Amino acid sequence: MHYDVSDRIEPERRAAIERLLAEVGLAEHRQALSDHLMIDFRDGGDGFLSVTAAPEPERAPIAYAQASRANETFAVEMAIAPAERSELDSLVAGLIDHLTAAIGESGGGAVNWWIHGDAPLSDLAERIGFVENRRLLQMRMPLPSERTADVATRAFVVGQDEEEWVGVNNRAFAGHGEQGGWTTDALRQRESESWFDPQGFRMHERDDRLAAFCWTKVHVATEYEPESIGEIYVIAVDPDFHGLGLGSQLTLAGLDHLSSLGTTTGMLYVDAANTTAVTMYERLGYRTHTTSTAHHLVIPFRSETGRSETGR
Secondary structure, three states: OEEEEEOOOOHHHHHHHHHHHHHHHHHHOOOOOOHHHHHHHHHOOOOOEEEEEEOOOOOOOOEEEEEEEEOOEEEEEEEEOHHHHHHHHHHHHHHHHHHHHHHHHOOOEEEEEEEEOOHHHHHHHHHHOOEEEEEEEEEEEEOOOOOOOOOOOEEOOOOOOHHHHHHHHHHHOOOOOOHHHOOHHHHHHHHOOOOOOHHHEEEEEEOOEEEEEEEEEEEOOOOOOOOOEEEEEEEEEOHHHOOOOHHHHHHHHHHHHHHHOOOOEEEEEEEOOOHHHHHHHHHHOOEEEEEEEEEEEEEOEEOOOOOEEOOO
């Protein structure tokens, strides 16, 4: 098997990998890579690494793995062609060996390998030495909601609200492995996405400050999702305004907006360990749809001599 490791994807290889991701998405009834990794796949980014596996150097890839730095953690996901699942163990071992070596040579760090409801892959991750440390629930509910928001919100203003939003988001998610490290550049990158809609980015202010927000996203219908879905993409309350019930109110504000667009299914992701949030969402009408697991490993820094050193 030929493995190709790169910190950027050449255009001639991109099309072949895109075909693989589309094939996997259809087979698994989901987008093959999460949004953050898909953006890095397309645009590159700091901390981007990829590995493709192909029978020969010039053949189309049959498996793909990607690492993208998010805050202080590498998020890793992979896609295996459905016809190659009989070789799952050897393909995954090869992808992980090459990817973790590349991460080590680039400075090392903590890795969360995300697996989306794939029990054989989760078992394999444990055998390789990864330890499950997070469970992420995808929750869904029918729209419109029986309740509506009781607080006033306004739309996000591009060119005005970026810095304040980044500050509130990073305070709200301080210590979070992925969500807490946003920058204004990362936010502006999202603003350039075709799905970005400032009207769906609801802001709630108190005492002339941003107290809470609910950023929504509409997923258009695809081959594996026949109807559009309205996602609560990011939601948070500034720690200074905790205890006022703003979490549920901003969720409702987001759902109100999604319903106004004619969306009939609401969706969000939440850590299973965040029982307070899970309970709140259940009270609003959400139910667990799928579960993803993160499997953790710390990769030490590997110097050019091949000697392992303390990870940065």
